Amino acid sequence: MTYLVFFCGHAGTGKTTLAKKLIGPLMQASATPFCLLDKDTLYGGYSAAAMGMLTGDPNDRDSPLFLQHLRDPEYRGLLDTARDNLELGISALVVGPLSREVRARRLFDRAWLGVGADVELRVVWVYTTEETAHQRIVDRANPNDAYKLAHWDEYRQRRFVPSGDSCADLLMFDNTAPTPADYQALLARLVGEAQAQVSIMPPMPV
Incomplete structure (x- = not known):
């Protein structure tokens, strides 16, 4: 069995x-x-070079130009890399905002993700x-946060908290001041209560 686990959320929430x-x-x-696939680690250098060439600002990750032309290819490459690992029997923990995809429920769409029923999905x-x-x-x-x-005021309009139908099967985690019990509870929701009896170290600063 392999797992495809997404840690999504807005900037500054402590996903990584x-x-x-x-x-x-x-x-x-x-x-x-498991492999850890962080969007910024995988594509940060490439996008910096591209944006530097296009606009002279290599740290731009939030302008309309970036969002229109580079955002989606970054995510597609991230998912393609996850799928390559899954096909080799290696589970993937994918880190990125993915806010549009959460709203559209795409991360639960196996056809869109390109994964079969044998992969356990957690978001x-x-x-x-x-x-x-x-x-x-x-x-x-x-x-990279300079534009943001x-x-x-412009960026905060894109911030949202999932609600209604978009929350179905979504594992919500308040990362403001989590306790060891909070981490343990999340682990149990990811792999099941019976398997989650492993030690988790005290909280790390975010």
Whole structure:
């Protein structure tokens, strides 16, 4: 059995930190090797070079130009890489905002993902308050966030909390100040209560 696990959510929610914290327990609990596929790690350098050539700003990840022309190819490459690993028997933990895909329920669409019924799908929506997310973005001082911070009122319009039908089967995780019990509960929802009896270290800073 292989798993395709998505950690989705807006900037500053701590998706990558959470994924790195849980990948070890996930491998132990599921007895399955996992790869960690973070969109920014895989495509950050490429997109920086492309945006630098197109606009002179290699750190642009939020302008209309980036969102229209580079966002979707990045995600398609991310999913293609996950699928290659799944076909080799390696589970994938995929990290990226993926907000449009969550809204459209595409991450539960096996045909769109290109995966069969033998792959266990899990989608986690990682969230925190806008104020907490904003402060984390400021504190991490990543140049890629410059456009976002300079146009925060515009960016915040894209922030949303899934509700209604979009929440079906979505695993919601409040990453504001999680406790070890919160991590344990999420692990149980990812792999099942019986398999989740593994130790998770105390919370890491986000």
